[in-house]
Amino acid sequence: MINPFAGVGGAVGLKGSDGADTVAAARELNASFGAARRAMPALLKLGGVQIVTAAGPMGEDACREAGLPARVVAWPKSAVTSPTDTRAACQSFIDAGAKLILFAGGDGTARDVATAAAMDVPLIGVPCGVKMYSGVFAMNASRAGELAARCARGPFDVQAVELLDIDESMLRADRSSSRLHGYALAPVDRARMQGSKAQMPANDRADTDAACRQLAAQFEHGTLYIVGPGTTMATLCGHAGVKGTMLGVDAIADGRLIAADASEATLLGLLDEWPSAAIVVGVIGRQGCLFGRGNQPISARVLARVPRNRIEAVASVAKLLSLADGRLFVDTGDADIDRALAGPLRIRTGANRSMVMRVMN
Incomplete structure (x- = not known):
């Protein structure tokens, strides 16, 4: 599952990508919409894995470019996808029998995916957003794909990890409000997964x-x-x-x-x-x-x-x-x-x- 707007506000200094207004502002600043490109190294590791995905820019297009025969089981309601589309797509993946959800986005996307997955299906995040402080993210896209492919080949251990996020409106006002939003399951792999952000004592x-x-x-x-x-x-x-x-x-x-x-x-x-x-x-x-x-x-x-x-x-x-x-x-x-x-x-x-x-x- 790809959030096509993930990370769009990063390089142009918007400190995030959440919300239609932020996406519109990023367009005005000629921001690059590069989540699918950032996710490609992960997809290229998934040869031979059975994949379900969402239509168009939420996964289907990138899977086709990577040469992956993915089955589409979810369709976004509009071209400008929303958190509702993300949650609905992930629920469709679970209904189709998915045992692991690989998603591309940031902390906001992680929270949306985890809402559907609850503590039943483990997640691996491909870091494509602005904020990736949660423990569900791999160190980079390539390692995310490597781990997902390894998990698809057989049993793997999971652990509960923290879901962290920052209120972007406060962040843009130069006020940090990072907080714990809950937990999700993620594969145990110290070499490929990052830790969740810790505060300095x-x-x-x-x-x-x-x-x-x-x-x-x-x-x-x-x-x-x-x-x-x-x-x-x-x-x-x-x-x-x-x-x-x-x-x-x-x-x-x-x-x-x-x-x-x-x-x-x-x-x-x-x-x-x-x-x-x-x-x-x-x-x-x-x-x-x-x-x-x-x-x-x-x-x-x-x-x-x-x-x-x-x-x-x-x-x-x-x-x-x-x-x-x-x-x-x-x-x-x-x-x-x-x-x-x-x-x-x-x-x-x-x-x-x-x-x-x-x-x-």
Whole structure:
């Protein structure tokens, strides 16, 4: 099941894709509707698997492009699909005997799918949205397809995982309201599934504050710093002398806020103006994602313009030690960029302190 509008608001800075108004705004900003493209690596792993799907852009078109003989059992009510269409399609899958639901979308889509699946049918999410904080998502599309194909070949273990989501209207007002919406079943696979997002404990803040203070003091004159979202990055902006947007991507240079809550297009334009640039991001607790979860304006095209050795990350030691298998990962939607970002990366954990972590693609 593909949510054809998943992720449409990410690169253009809308912080989500929920609702017809957001989709319309994204169209006005010439956003890319790329959920089916993002899901394709998953579908290409499903040869020999019996598949039921929904008509048109909700799955049928992508299955046909991937060469998969899928049986259509659900039909959306209109060209602009809705959560009601998602829930109805998943109920049709279950009625047709589906033992696993593979869906492409974000946290909002996960909640809609889980409403139909209840705690009866396990889910695997292909990350195509803006927010993917829930525990039903695989690390990337390829791993989602690998796991779905493995589950189709025989018995597999499942576990209850958290369904998290953020109120997008509050997010656009730069106010985070992430909350637990319930639980869903997902296959157990530490190598392929991400964890659900964890909040930073209060006792870690002193170390990250010291790391941010030192990093801000080392900002170079004449260099554009692209700063990702999150509370740690908001702390960095404060030490750099600017008020960041916390839940958006900001650009700082020479002690000034050059762009607040920037879109991909804005960042690409700034990179044309500033030959020297660096990127600084935080780490999503318990997940370990650097790029591809909530910071889509720092897209593959933006990352291609900044040398890897000019990418910085800040996180507490406790947060890094909590990561599944001690891994960081990236999921930009561009396999070449993901491979280029893979390898050892030094993470600032405090003043004059750091850890080297391996980034997976």
